[in-house]
Amino acid sequence: EAAVTQSPRSKVAVTGGKVTLSCHQTNNHDYMYWYRQDTGHGLRLIHYSYVADSTEKGDIPDGYKASRPSQENFSLILELASLSQTAVYFCASSSINQAPLFGEGTRLSVL
């Protein structure tokens, strides 16, 4: 069964600290994405990747880095977490021309 697994499911971080969110897919998909969800804004694309060892900027990349060390794994990195980065983060994967399959989300609170 197709699956996108995110870890951790929730995290509390301190302002200025480093945060790494991880995503693993078992779907053999080339594309992986990180989206951010805030109330009233829907989902906004942060970074995406269509091949291992390469990442692309999405619509709101500032303050975030991404890493795709293998086809299955895609990480989102907040080097200096800020209050404004409190949100729910979703990872997704897809094949070309296919609608993305989403994970369960990671709820991040920056204090």
Add this chain to the structure above:
Amino acid sequence: QQQVRQSPQSLTVWEGETAILNCSYEDSTFNYFPWYQQFPGEGPALLISIRSVSDKKEDGRFTIFFNKREKKLSLHITDSQPGDSATYFCAARDTGGNNKLTFGQGTVLSVIP
């Protein structure tokens, strides 16, 4: 820049009624429109989708109507059930080949038994 807009923000219908969720877009290069359903605490799940070459797509109680000239589409949920209570997102993908989706802000649907 909000390229995909949804209305209403929230909608309440009685069980058995038809719920109509609206979506509009600005970018004429958008050619694929998936709708996602999201329950609290879960990730969005693909519900139904349509390509711009079609004007209607039906899947059980869920139907998308698409008007390319007006850049509008709508999701109709017939015989609404309490289990349909969720947030619905309209999304759009362009022809650029990068497979990126742009999402609307969502419509929260409540179905009263």
